[in-house]
Amino acid sequence: MSIPDKISALKSQLPAGVELVAVSKTYPASDIMVAYNAGQRVFGESRPQELTAKYNELPKDIEWHMIGHLQTNKVKYIAPFVSLIHSVDSEKLLNVINAEALKNSRVIDVLLEIYIAREDTKHGWDETELVEYLKQGKYKEIKGVRIRGVMGIATYTDNMSQVKNEFMHLKELYEQLRHDFFGNNFDIISMGMSGDYEFAVECGSNMVRIGSYIFGQRQYR
Numbered sequence: 001m002s003i004p005d006k007i008s009a010l011k012s013q014l015p016a017g018v019e020l021v022a023v024s025k026t027y028p029a030s031d032i033m034v035a036y037n038a039g040q041r042v043f044g045e046s047r048p049q050e051l052t053a054k055y056n057e058l059p060k061d062i063e064w065h066m067i068g069h070l071q072t073n074k075v076k077y078i079a080p081f082v083s084l085i086h087s088v089d090s091e092k093l094l095n096v097i098n099a100e101a102l103k104n105s106r107v108i109d110v111l112l113e114i115y116i117a118r119e120d121t122k123h124g125w126d127e128t129e130l131v132e133y134l135k136q137g138k139y140k141e142i143k144g145v146r147i148r149g150v151m152g153i154a155t156y157t158d159n160m161s162q163v164k165n166e167f168m169h170l171k172e173l174y175e176q177l178r179h180d181f182f183g184n185n186f187d188i189i190s191m192g193m194s195g196d197y198e199f200a201v202e203c204g205s206n207m208v209r210i211g212s213y214i215f216g217q218r219q220y221r
Contacts, residue, residue, distance in 0.1 A: 003031065004038035006214045014208070018201055021065050023193075023211030025050065026218050029057050035214065036062065044086075044209050048074040055081055067151075067190075067209055069123050072096040080104045086151040086190050086209075089113045089123045091133055094145060101144030109148045111190055114173060116166045117155040124152065127173055134181045149188030150174045154196055163196050167203035174204075 001009070010020055023044040024032050032043060036059060045051035046068020055064055055078075063083040070087050078085075079100035088094050088110045101108040115124030125133075133139070139147065152170040154163040170191055178186045192200025194213040201208065212218050 003034045003214060007035055007038050007040050010210065010214070015201060017206055019207045021067070021190075021207060021209045022214050023067065023209050024054070024215065025068070025211065027211075027215045029054055031215050032058060032062075042083075044211070048077040051082070052077045065209075075100045079106070079108065082108060084148070084188075085110045087111075087113045087123065088147075089115075089125055091138075094139070094142065098142045098144040107144055107146050109146050111149050111151040111188060112147060112177075113151045113153075114170060116152040116170050118162075131177075134177070139181075147182065147186065149186055149190065150177065151190040153193070154191070154200075160196070160199060164199050164203060167191055167196075167200050167205070171204040 007022070014020060019042060020040070021042050021044040022035050022040050025044070025046045032054065041061060042063045042065065044065040044067040045054065046066070048066070048070070051064060051066060064081065066078055066082050066085045066087060068087060069089070070085065070093060072093055075096050079097070085097060085108060088097065094110070097108055097110060112130065113124040114127055114130065150170060150173065152166070154166040157163065171189060174189050188207055189205050190207040190209065191205040192208040194210050197205070197208040197210055
C-alpha cells in the first residue's frame, strides 16, 4: 500500500477521538510531503536538529510533536515552534522547557513520560517520584508549560498480555493524576506505536505514534 492508502486505512480504523501522530523521524521531507498531501498534519520527531530542519523546510501548518528523549540543552532549538513535547521525564526538563517557552512568549503543551516498561533503555518518571513532585505543587507556578497528559512506551516484547498490562497501568495512573492534580484539561494519553497501537487504543489511548507502518522500514543513519 502507498503512504496515502496507509494513512487512510489507519484513520478509518482508529476510533473517533484518537489522534494519529505520523512518526517521521529519519524519513526524508519528500515522504512527509506525500503524507501531508494525503491530509496528515501531525508529525512526530525524536531528534531536535532534524525536527528543526524539517520545520524550516516544510509547510508551516504542520503540527510538530517531539516524541524522543529530550536533552535540556536541545530544548532551545524546538521551543519557538513545537506543538507538543511527549517526553518530559524530569522536573529539570520541565523547568528548562518553561524557561525557553517564556523566552519565546509561548505556552508549550507537554506530556509527562512515565516509565512503564521492563527495559533499562526506556526513559520516564518513576511514578512514585512523580506523585511526590506533584504533591509539592511547584508545577502550578510554571507559566510557560501546560501539562496535558501522559506518555508511555511499553516493553518491546511478543508477550502482548504484558504490553496490555503496562498500557492499562498507565491508563489507571492517568486517571489518578487527572483526579488528584490536573482536572479536565489533562486530556491526552499518548501510548501505542506501529506494533502495539491496537492494544493501546483498547486500553484507552487517545493518541498513537505510528511511523514504520506508514512510511516503511526505517533507515537509521
